[in-house]
Structure formats: C-alpha cells, structure tokens
Amino acid sequence: MRTTLELGQEIGYANLSMEAVAARAGASKQTIYRRWSSKGALLLDSLLSLNEPLDYPDTGDLAADLRTQIHAAVDLLGAPPYGPLFYALVGEAQHDRRVAASLNERFIAPQQDKTVARLRAARDQGQLSPGFDLDLAMAILSGPLYFRLLITQEPLTHEYVDRVLDALLAGMMPRP
Amino acid sequence: MRTTLELGQEIGYANLSMEAVAARAGASKQTIYRRWSSKGALLLDSLLSLNEPLDYPDTGDLAADLRTQIHAAVDLLGAPPYGPLFYALVGEAQHDRRVAASLNERFIAPQQDKTVARLRAARDQGQLSPGFDLDLAMAILSGPLYFRLLITQEPLTHEYVDRVLDALLAGMMPRP
Incomplete structure (x- = not known):
C-alpha cells in the first residue's frame, strides 16, 4: 500500500x-x-490506511461541531495523497460495482455512523429539528461537496462548506 | 449521435x-x-440531443413545483437511453477536464439558470427564505441525488427525492 x-x-x-x-x-x-x-x-x-473516519467533537454546539468536522474533511480532500486517491477511487467505483460496494461499506458507512450519532445527540439537546430524517444525513451534508468535487470540479474550501452548512441548517422555507 | x-x-x-x-x-x-x-x-x-433542460412549473407553490421538476428528472435518469448515457458522461468527466467543463457549461449551467429563476420568483412571493443562498441552489438540491447516483449507487426514486426536498425545505435547525 x-x-x-x-x-x-x-x-x-x-x-x-x-x-x-x-x-x-x-x-x-x-x-x-x-x-x-x-x-x-x-x-x-491504501486510502483506509491513511486515516480513521473523522470524529465529530461534541461541544454542545451542533453548528460549530459540524463545521469543525467538515473543515477537517475539506483539508484532507484538498491535499495529496488523500485527495487525489479519493477522486481516483470514486472514479473506479463508477465502473466497478464491487469497488462501489466496498467504498460504501468500509468508508461511507463508518462515517455515516459517526454523523448520525452526533446528530442524534444534538436532537436530544434540542439543537436538531425533531423531524429531521437521520437516514438522509450523509446525502444532505456531503451531497453538495460531491457535487462540487465531481460535477463542477471547483476547489472545496472552508468558505464553501460554511455557506452550505448555513443553508442546510436554516432550510429553504422562510422562518417566522 | x-x-x-x-x-x-x-x-x-x-x-x-x-x-x-x-x-x-x-x-x-x-x-x-x-x-x-x-x-x-x-x-x-448525444445527451443534449435527447432533451431540453427541464422546465419548472410555476403554480405559486414552490414545494409542489420543485417536486414536479425533480420527479421528471428522476424519471429521465431512471430509464435508458438517458440514464446510462448520463452516468457514462459523469464517469468521463472524472478523467477528462474538458468533458467536465463542457458538461457544466452546456448541461449544468442552463439547468441552474432555470432553478435560480424559479427560486427567485418564490422569494418574491415569500415562499423562499430571503437569506437562502441562490448560488448554492444546484449543489444543495441536486447534491443528494448525485450522492445516491455516484456514491451509494442506490436507485433514485420519487420517494427518496420527496424526503430530500422535505428535509431541505424545513432545514436542520428546530423551528419554533
């Protein structure tokens, strides 16, 4: 490796x-x-040999803790060897379903478990909408990052993920 | 073609x-x-020869109109020739930056223009949060679909995109 x-x-x-x-x-x-x-x-x-799934801090402030974790993810993805290796792996997953399955089982699922655990704690503390669909957490939080990585192929920055987090936390409907 | x-x-x-x-x-x-x-x-x-960018209806109900448009997108992506052709194209974009650039310019950008126009109308009608970042509209609305298409590789269904839309409209923070 x-x-x-x-x-x-x-x-x-x-x-x-x-x-x-x-x-x-x-x-x-x-x-x-x-x-x-x-x-x-x-x-x-090789990718899994580089890093454990990223932990979320729990300072009691959900927005701050999501920001901390997602900045760490952006820093990893923005530098070699992790970033280029990850893009190549996602590319392989597009034409090899066994790679896609392993990527989900060994990389996405452990990260999802940590994300859902942090969100569940936030829900218990009244910081997450009780109706928020935890099964969608990874798709909603990381989907906009993959859109930028794989589709527009613009650089992932802290500024971008901060704006995404703000929008996801607030929601699209007006608040009274 | x-x-x-x-x-x-x-x-x-x-x-x-x-x-x-x-x-x-x-x-x-x-x-x-x-x-x-x-x-x-x-x-x-070949892809662009099949379809124009999907229009959004404007019935005055933003949630319903987003749902209508996104269901049409799911139906297109779920069937040949459009679906398999689109996946192959995204695959090519991962190792050919000129393909990625054309895909963004000729496919993503026109769709984005329609999405932003519909959201701007909704904002004027008080149906969209005035603070919602329109530049993020495509990333936030379509990111969770790409996550499912390219990462988990599970089937895109109307039920899935309905749940995503509900979560995005409501936001993650509790509403009073």
Whole structure:
C-alpha cells in the first residue's frame, strides 16, 4: 500500500496499474492480485490506511461541531495523497460495482455512523429539528461537496462548506 | 449521435469507442474525430440531443413545483437511453477536464439558470427564505441525488427525492 501511495503520487492514481505496483514492489502480479482483486480494492485499502473516519467533537454546539468536522474533511480532500486517491477511487467505483460496494461499506458507512450519532445527540439537546430524517444525513451534508468535487470540479474550501452548512441548517422555507 | 445512442444501448456506453461508432456509422475515424474531439464530447452531444433542460412549473407553490421538476428528472435518469448515457458522461468527466467543463457549461449551467429563476420568483412571493443562498441552489438540491447516483449507487426514486426536498425545505435547525 505504501508502494501504491508513492507510485500514485508520482504518476497519478488514474495512471496506476496493478502491473506497475507489482513491479515497483518487486512482487509478481499474481501476488498483488492474490491480495487485491482489483485496482479499486488496492486504492481503497491504501486510502483506509491513511486515516480513521473523522470524529465529530461534541461541544454542545451542533453548528460549530459540524463545521469543525467538515473543515477537517475539506483539508484532507484538498491535499495529496488523500485527495487525489479519493477522486481516483470514486472514479473506479463508477465502473466497478464491487469497488462501489466496498467504498460504501468500509468508508461511507463508518462515517455515516459517526454523523448520525452526533446528530442524534444534538436532537436530544434540542439543537436538531425533531423531524429531521437521520437516514438522509450523509446525502444532505456531503451531497453538495460531491457535487462540487465531481460535477463542477471547483476547489472545496472552508468558505464553501460554511455557506452550505448555513443553508442546510436554516432550510429553504422562510422562518417566522 | 443516433449511432452513438443505438450502439451504446447495445454494448453499454462504458464500452463504447470512437472506432466502434465510426465503424457502425460507416464513417472513417477521422471524420468522427473532426466533429468530436473525444468520447466525452460525443456522449455530451448525444445527451443534449435527447432533451431540453427541464422546465419548472410555476403554480405559486414552490414545494409542489420543485417536486414536479425533480420527479421528471428522476424519471429521465431512471430509464435508458438517458440514464446510462448520463452516468457514462459523469464517469468521463472524472478523467477528462474538458468533458467536465463542457458538461457544466452546456448541461449544468442552463439547468441552474432555470432553478435560480424559479427560486427567485418564490422569494418574491415569500415562499423562499430571503437569506437562502441562490448560488448554492444546484449543489444543495441536486447534491443528494448525485450522492445516491455516484456514491451509494442506490436507485433514485420519487420517494427518496420527496424526503430530500422535505428535509431541505424545513432545514436542520428546530423551528419554533
């Protein structure tokens, strides 16, 4: 996995092949394929070796705590090796359903568990609307980030995610 | 473009090559490349040949009108040829920045203009929070759909987008 990270940074993860990783590691292609069934599987293990799912602080201020966590996520995604590796992985997931399934099970789901736990605590403290649909938390909080990463492909900034958080917290309907 | 749509439906857009399109159309590869610089450019023109940007009705009820428009988008994305073609295009945009730029300019931006116009009318009618950040409209309204399409890869349904809309309209903070 260290070889994958090194080589990916040199030549770009999109250009990385299992053959090239094997050659750099001084291993046979068979050895690599025995451990990782696809390039996507290798990229995912490499990504997960870099970081645990990001924790949310619980200072009792939901908006501040969401902001802290999402800034940390933006900082990770904005720098190598994490960012380029993550984009390459999402790219692989678009044409390899097993990669998509592993990405969800091993990366998205643990992050979702932490998000839902923090939101549930906020609900108990009266800081989250009792009607807010916790099953949608990841889609609503991270969807606008993926839109920017994958569709408009503009840089993710703290300023952008702050504006998104403000809009999501306030909602679109006027408040009395 | 009709050849692209036909062949894509037969063999899958991910497997489509410029060579195969040329062969099926009885044209030379050069002829195809003269008109479309890449597979992504060809897919985008084919997509745009299928549909105009979806209009929003204006019945005076913002929530109902957003629902109508987003259901139409879900129906388009849920069926061939539009759906598979759109996924393939987003896939191409991940490793071809010119495709990403054209997709934004020719597909996302016109849709955004319609969305912002409808939201501005709603604001004038007091149905949209005066503080809602119109520049974020596309990211917030369509981000959760892209999250489901590209990350969890679960089917987009009317039921899902209805729940998303309800959550976005109400916001995460409790209302008095």
